[in-house]
Amino acid sequence: MRALKNIWYMAAWAEEIQPGELFHRTLLEQHILFFRDGTGAVKAIGNRCPHRFAPLHLGKQVGDAVECRYHGLRFGADGQCVFNPQGNGAIPRAATVPAYATVERYGVVWIWMGDPDRANREVLPQFPILEPADYAVGHGYLKAKAHYELESDNIMDLSHIEFLHPLFSTEAVRRGKTESAQEGDIVWSKRFITDDTLPSFLEEIFGLEPGTPADRWLDCRWQAPALIELYSGATPTGRPREEGREAPSVHFFTPETERTTHYFYGMCCPRSSGGAMADEIARMQTEAVREPFMTEDLPVVEGQQQMIGDVDFWSLKPVLLPGDAGAGRARRVLERRIAAEEAAG
Amino acid sequence: MRALKNIWYMAAWAEEIQPGELFHRTLLEQHILFFRDGTGAVKAIGNRCPHRFAPLHLGKQVGDAVECRYHGLRFGADGQCVFNPQGNGAIPRAATVPAYATVERYGVVWIWMGDPDRANREVLPQFPILEPADYAVGHGYLKAKAHYELESDNIMDLSHIEFLHPLFSTEAVRRGKTESAQEGDIVWSKRFITDDTLPSFLEEIFGLEPGTPADRWLDCRWQAPALIELYSGATPTGRPREEGREAPSVHFFTPETERTTHYFYGMCCPRSSGGAMADEIARMQTEAVREPFMTEDLPVVEGQQQMIGDVDFWSLKPVLLPGDAGAGRARRVLERRIAAEEAAG
Amino acid sequence: MRALKNIWYMAAWAEEIQPGELFHRTLLEQHILFFRDGTGAVKAIGNRCPHRFAPLHLGKQVGDAVECRYHGLRFGADGQCVFNPQGNGAIPRAATVPAYATVERYGVVWIWMGDPDRANREVLPQFPILEPADYAVGHGYLKAKAHYELESDNIMDLSHIEFLHPLFSTEAVRRGKTESAQEGDIVWSKRFITDDTLPSFLEEIFGLEPGTPADRWLDCRWQAPALIELYSGATPTGRPREEGREAPSVHFFTPETERTTHYFYGMCCPRSSGGAMADEIARMQTEAVREPFMTEDLPVVEGQQQMIGDVDFWSLKPVLLPGDAGAGRARRVLERRIAAEEAAG
Known part of the structure; x- marks a missing residue:
């Protein structure tokens, strides 16, 4: 599929990959196997054995290697075959699987989907709201x-929250002022709503007395490939x-x-305000949004895909509204970077 | 898909589209949304919002317009966006969905699948057996x-009824005389069976004493795109x-x-014979044929499709029997009219 | 799909095709109908009626012919229409379905998937271990x-048995000596393991005292299209x-x-050793291997197919190990013969 390759993608939450267990997930149509080595570091290699193409995730971890369930070949974290139980045990030079660079940070396992030699830990985005010392997530x-x-x-x-999400919204959303901005390849999409009355779920989150007229902001910060921080807050x-x-x-x-997406989301509770309860608050809020995400957003987004079908999004000439400015910028940044990567070979 | 466009198709039974409720159906691979306006008239528009392509049927009706569930754009029965809740409320000129001409007649909602400007109420076929004053359906x-x-x-x-449908048939069907005829683009396929003994289900319908030797006719009147009246009757x-x-x-x-079909069927009971019971009789007979249609015809017709697979029907060189004459004529009329429409651009 | 045509394939176990019952199976992407004629001989014809393409298996057997459920045409074992109940009963010359040569031998129904005129009973392989007088199967x-x-x-x-099948294996399998050999188009893939201790399931089968150090052989004899005899045995x-x-x-x-396979397997118990219990032993052993075949082999083999997807097996450049020699030879024999058949037209 067409996608940016030389960039960090989120592969999993850290706890999805447990020591001693094989975890597999398809990313950008590549079948990938994850496991933790003896130091606890996450390793990612191709999930297809180069011998007879059995899925490696059916096998088991042996030390810092993965043993294929079919004929017992073992592959290390660098993708090299390290053990051949068959015959004289000679290891064919070609017995390798791709190895992917990974980084575990912010409770997230990141993976570099392009050339591993270009994997650069330095370009891993910084997310202050995922810093464990400051936020529970x-x-x-x-x-x-x-x-x-x-x-x-x-x-x-986020103008849609008024229409899709009674839990998060009020009619005032539509009166919101929107603004989009770009800082290099970072795209902001901001929304500011004044003099609103918030649903009680939000009053509680923002620490407002019930019925307090409030000013509310919803600021989204996008960066490639599709990593968004949403800063949502309110004051009287x-x-x-x-x-x-x-x-x-x-x-x-x-x-x-091309048509299916892993969606990782997390509510972040500042330890400064949440105190000893911060982890529990973050967990509960994240749990609370699952229901609207599942029953309100998902049918619409999957419905869009069905209505679009096989054709290119732009070929359908979407009508653009002012609120689309940020999303449009993000799409253009991504398109430019993919095209550049393709042009570079 | 390849199909005649500038013609009336049956879209729904009238009661499938209830006031205040959105109804959607795919016809000729087009996603269509139906609703009733304040006067009760059925309106049909494209089901894909031109903004972000969400399916409009997830939304709701607001007055004589439909509100998209995603961002609140509203579309009138003419397909124009009539309300934009976002920003300054300006309505982009391109914010339209296709509008389809519809007519409600005979308890049927008809839709014109081609150029709406050519939609012509006058060419809507007349079906005397669907006239509410004369028939219960x-x-x-x-x-x-x-x-x-x-x-x-x-x-x-209908030679198949002998083999597929014990409820409707006797061995005499195969002895039937068949005849096909054409009046312009109307195709008749007639079958006449003499001196038969009918199953009791049919004796009751035709008002024959049990065991009466009967003459029976089964006359089908086809017109494009695929509208068939079946006149089935008997006398001693x-x-x-x-x-x-x-x-x-x-x-x-x-x-x-291309491979799935909406099949609308109805038994018609003359009010002259059915009297006060006519509606109940028509309802019960229509209910009675559901079982054979589902369990006897459907497996065969769907089996045909499976055996045909992706290839063109004629490329498989079907063997033609005399009883196929009517169906063959209908196929040729349709083919000629589709080709003419395509040639006309 | 690409496959050898002019050769005998296994179509079914004999008892799958019962007198008076229609049996259908898709082989090499051809829909085939099987039935027994009055003498009990298995007949195979195309499952698609040449009239309107209804699947014949929905119909019924009438004498030595099959009656289409849709319009009552009947087809004999030679594929010719033998009866047309419609109109004057004339049988169109083109009313035929393909007829396939079949042979019933060894409790197996064999079918010739190519030119029936070239179907040659003489080239049906001989399988001494399926001779009913000598073996229960x-x-x-x-x-x-x-x-x-x-x-x-x-x-x-079979090096995989050590990794996939605790029931059949011990660690010594990997120490086995392998050897492949070719006799014309017959390919042998042999494995010999010395000084092993077998699992009790195998000790019982091979008549060894518990704990006896054993020598074990696993010799596979392949012939086209994909018929394998496996000779597995042991001695102290x-x-x-x-x-x-x-x-x-x-x-x-x-x-x-192209992506789905009928797998017929059978354990063969020599009547010389099994005596009166031979049939029961063969039945029980065959039943016993179903579980590992289903839960151990199948996930791996189907997983291979998923990992391979749509692409050609060789295009993925499988790494070859010594144990693959036999399978590789078999693939090459098959490829050569398919290519020859294609070249011959």
Whole structure:
């Protein structure tokens, strides 16, 4: 499939990959096997044995290698065959699987989907709201039957929350002022709503007395390939942001295939406000949004994919509204970078 | 898919589209949304929002417009966007969906699948057996996983009833005389069976004493795209038709996709004979044929489609029997008209 | 699909085709109908009626012919229409379905998938271990979602039993000496393991005292299209083969489609050793291997197919190990013969 390769994608939440267990996931149509070596580091290699193409995830981990269930070949974290139980035990030079660079950070397993030699830990994005010392973060996951850019569009234009999500919204959303901005390849899509009355779920999150007229912001920060931080907060109307409380969240999308997406999301609770309860709060909020994500967003996003079918998104000439500016910029940045990567070979 | 466009298709039974409710159906591979306006008139528009391509049927009706569930755009019955809740509310000129001409008549919602400007109410076929003053009509519906012409073939050659349908048939069917005729683009496929003994289900319908030797006719009248009236009746052997009773029925087929078909059927009970019971009789007879249609016809017709697979029907060189004459004529009329429409651009 | 045509394939176990019952199976992507004529002989014809393409298996057998459920045409074992109940009963010359040559031997129904005129009973392979007078044979069947050559590879390289099948194996398998040989188009893939201790399931089969150090052989004899005899036996270590006991088995594969396979297998118990219990022993052993075949082999073989996807097996450049020699030879024989058949037109 067409996608940016030389960049970090989110592969999994760290706890999805347990010591001694093989974990497999398809990313960008590549079958990948994950496991932890003796030091606990996550390793990722191709899931297809080069001998007879059996899926390696049916096998087992032996030391720092993975043993194929079919004929017992073992592969190390660098993708090289390290043991051949058959015959004289000679290891054919070609007995290798791809090895992927990975980094575990922020409770997230990141994977570099392009040339491993170009994998650069330095370009791993920084996410202050995922810093464990400062934030507790819930870990949510959904699989969507839709192209991943339909998912990032969904977050980048939050005008939909008024129509889709009674839990998060009020009629005032539509009155919101929107603004998009670009800093290099970072795209902001911001929404600011004044003098609103929030649903009680949000009043609680933002620490507002029931019925307090409030000013609310919803600022999305996108970066390639489809990593979005959402800064959502509120103050009593007219008060400066510094006095308000923010409930940030992350929304990271990784294509599984051309038409299916891994959606990783997490609510982030500042330890400064959550205190001893921060982890529990983040977990509960993340759990709370699962229901609307599943029953409200998913049918729409998967419905979009069905209505689009096989054709190119742009070929259908989508009508553009002002609120689409941010999503449009993100799509253009991504398109430019993919084209550049393709041009570079 | 290849199909005649500038013609009326049956879209639904009238009661399938209830006031205040959105109804959607795919016809000729086009996703269509139906609703009733304030006057009760059925309206049909494209089901794909032109903004982000969400399916409009997930939304709701607001006055005479449909509101998209995703971002709140509203579309009127003419397909124009009539309300944009976002930003300054400006409505982009391109914010339109296709609008389809519809007519509600005979308890049927008809839709014109081609150029709406050419939609002509005058060319809507007349069906005397669907006139509410004269006939009570049952409303049946099935979905078949087969090309719609396999379905119209099924009705146009009723020799199969002897083999498929114990309820409707006797061995005498095969002795029937068949005849096909054409009046312009109307195709008749007629079958006449003399001196038969009918199953009790039919004796009751035709008002014959049990065991009466009977003459029976089964006359199908096809017109494009796939609208068939079936005039089925009987008299005691040797008596003129005028003395007999007729149980007409309609069989209207509309392609959903190249390989799936909406099958609308209805038994028609003359009010002259059915009296106060006519509606109940029509309903019960229509209900009674559902079982054989589902368990006897459907496996064969869907089996045909499976055996045909992806290839063109004619490329398999079907063996032609005399009873196929009517179905063959219907196929040729349709082919000629589709070709003419394509040639006209 | 690409496959050898002018050769005998296994179509079914004899008892799958019962007198008076229609049996249908897809072989090499051809839909085939089987039935027994009045003499009990198995007949095979195309399952698609040439009239309207209804599947004949929905119909019924009438004498030595099959009646189409749709319009009552009947077809004899030679594929000719023998009866037309419609109209004047004339039988169109083109009303034929393909007829396939079949032979019933060894409790197996064999079918010739190419030119029936070239069907040659003389080239039907001989299988001494299926001779009813000498062996009792269990009849097993599985359907696999994988190309049939992945299945024959599976048998031709039995090094996998150590990793997949605790029931059949010990660690000594990997120490086995392998050898492949070719006699014309017959390919042998042999494995010999000395000084092993066998699992109790095998000790019982081979008549060894518990814990006896044993020498074991696993010799596979392949012939086109994918018919494998597996000669598995053991003796106390150092004793000549003649003193041991052998538990042969057959593994016959017939493609259903490019990616699905009929797998017929059977354990063969020599009447000389099994005596009055031979049939029961063969039945029980065949039943016993169903579980490992289903739960151990099948996930791997179907997993291979998923990992291979749509691409050609060789294009993925499988790494070759010494144990693959036999399977590789078999693949090359088959490829050469298919190419020759294609070249011959």
